[in-house]
Amino acid sequence: MGDHQPQPHLNGAYYGPSIPPPTKTSHSHGRHGGGGCCGCLGSCFSCCGCCILSIIFNILITLAILAGIAALIIWLIFRPNAIKFHVTDAKLTTFTLDPTNNLRYNLDLNFTIRNPNRRIGVYYDQINVNGYYGDQRFGNGNVSPFYQGHKNTTVFGSKLEGQSLVLLSGGERKDLDEDLKSGIYRIDAKLRLRVRFKFGLVKTWRFKPKIRCEIKVPISNVNTTSGFVFQRTKCDVDF
Known part of the structure; x- marks a missing residue:
């Protein structure tokens, strides 16, 4: 009465927990933002010349605006008339x-x-x-x-x-x-x-x-x- 009956042999496939896929290693080569180098200002000088051109352009625009303001101030102060x-x-x-x-x-x-x-x-x-x-x-x-x-x-x-x-x-x-x-x-x-x-x-x-x-x-x-x-x-x- 106390004997254990042997379990039947399972011939089909075993369905256990799913195996997670292997993690892919990303090789970005120092790029940020999915392929654009201008997204991070800190690395512009080492990875992309477009950021340098952008900075120079912004500086020139700023200088032009300051020169225009200075000229306007001088004109308002001195009010030059034609010789x-x-x-x-x-x-x-x-x-x-x-x-x-x-x-x-x-x-x-x-x-x-x-x-x-x-x-x-x-x-x-x-x-x-x-x-x-x-x-x-x-x-x-x-x-x-x-x-x-x-x-x-x-x-x-x-x-x-x-x-x-x-x-x-x-x-x-x-x-x-x-x-x-x-x-x-x-x-x-x-x-x-x-x-x-x-x-x-x-x-x-x-x-x-x-x-x-x-x-x-x-x-x-x-x-x-x-x-x-x-x-x-x-x-x-x-x-």
Whole structure:
């Protein structure tokens, strides 16, 4: 009665607990964020050049914004107004073109420069005055450097005298014939400048503005009496 009966042999498969799959080892080679190197700033310099370019770009944008803010603050403090140039007087005694295209000229010019600003001074490091007839330059003169203070009007003169080879086009020669008959010559005085502005103790870098003065000058010699009087002329300023 106390004997144990042998259990039957199991010929089928045994279904026990499932075996977990093997853990896969990830070889990221130092990459972060699934293949992008720019997700972690700490490793940018060692793994990816795009992060360096991004940092440089952000720095440049920041500097540009700061420069714009500084310029706006300076403008609000000093409120700069445009410098004004005028030709106040001009005297032409010689302006003749011989058959060999040699132009003889004698022209005296007086200029004024008005600085209307209360807190800005101007250093005129170079002033070069050029005479043009049409598109042809015929003479030049230099003016000594000077400093112009606040709310100041400065007067200076320049003399263009000599002779120069001038090759006029057909239209320019026709204009010269008309000016010769009327006794009034259409001449351009162009100024080439190098200037610096002074804001308190701060001096700016050099600017190279271009000044153009379109004038009509009567010839004033003993053989002509046109009756035309030179008019004060405002110049165009291009910074």
